[in-house]
Amino acid sequence: MNYQVPRGTQDILPGEVEKWQMLEDQIRQFCHVYDYDEIRTPIFEHTNVFKRGNDASDMVNKEMYTFQLENSSTSLTLRPEMTAGVVRSFVEHKLFGEPDLPAKLYYVGPMCRHERPQKGRQRIFHQFGVEVIGVKNPLLDVECIALGWSFINSLGLKDLKVLINTLGDDESRNAYRAALKEHFKGAIDTMCSDCKRRYEQNPLRILDCKVDKDAAVMKTVPKMKDYLNEESKTYFDQVLKGLDALGIPYEIDDTLVRGLDYYTHTVFEVVSENKEMGAQSTVFAGGRYDGLVEYFGGPEMSGIGWAMGIERLIIACEAEGILLGEKAELDAYVISLSPEVALHALSVTTTLRANGYRCECDYQNRSLKAQYRTVDRKKAKAVIIICEDEVAQGSVTIKRIADKLQKTVALDDMVATMDQFFEAENEHECNCEPGNCTCTHHHE
């Protein structure tokens, strides 16, 4: 084994890729109904898009794939997340000037982070996410959460809960930050080294500390909610009221602060309680950001968004026994009984394909028995048998697998016979089993 994928990356092979296709179809359908439009931004950006001057986050720098080509002084970075790129694009193309704000955008694509791989954490992983930019209204916080929540519910996921919190506006957060610094002032020397750094750079993150979580100072830590000004308090109340109205259950978690410091007001995290999720239990998470559009040179506009890890979503679905999609079965398999008729078999196959039948033939001159085994494995609904006699007569034999009904017909009548054999199914627009249709698209 000389060549292999880089650590933390993986190939998505047939058998697995069908799950992705199914999820992506569902994602597009959901976003379509919610009137969110897709945005595609580059997979790499100028490094300063992700590495912002005032960003105190721990991960920026060491966990990004940043590179510089030999003859260039430009530093580029593979995107570790989408929000920054989307906001950059929003500003660059002056979408803030469009009528009918907010811009409601969604994306699906790969992200790259240089982290140690483990369950639910890859170096190249995929996110489905949304960003709603340009209007600040608690209704949008609610709508945006509702989209993600109903999406995962539509898949049938059960063991989920929404954790939500508010960081308030700048004024509230500054007040809270000051209170935290005051609170930890005496104890910080006894706390872990990360906390010491956070104390200076981003005191809110101390709440996330797992090392010192049992320390006495942590038990008496001031609560964000006591430092919210009227406006922030009202905003959060309206978000919660909206969630109530839409019947979305949530849990307020006042230690939830999220990693990035651009968040303001609403922050949330939807976690799975299924044990199969390992240490990575967050299915989707996000929050509101007030300063980002301005940071990228746009007007003072707010946005909200979240991102969902598709790999984790698949883990969660599989842990709950939810079937996401399998390889499609074959409409017909064309069997050739001797090498001499192989070319004819291919031509028959081509004719069927031209008429929309998913079909395949043999390319290895295998025995009849072996070809029949393929028929079974690929769950073909019909077999077309090609032999020398019939080629000479210009006919083919068609056998319907389900009831072994077999007919020898003129080649010209082959497609008509197939249509007749599978009439009922063809009338059904989707590919579900008749009478057991779970699709929604043909009811639109």
Next chain:
RNA sequence: GCGAACGUGGUGAAGUGGUUAACACAGCGGGUUGUGGUCCCGUCAUUCGAGGGUUCGAUCCCCUUCGUUCGCCCCA
């Protein structure tokens, strides 16, 4: 960045310091040479992640390396 476990064919795996590396599934061929899914027979790893070392001899012992998995850290 830290810690632990693991790495044998297409797959799941057993195994031992010494020339046959079990077994099962899958594949292919045949029994049934133009009609499958059962059954029976045959066949299918000069090789045990890679590199180096110890040894008369290593898949098994030692070192290094790569990778996988799980956890810590972190999680945009």
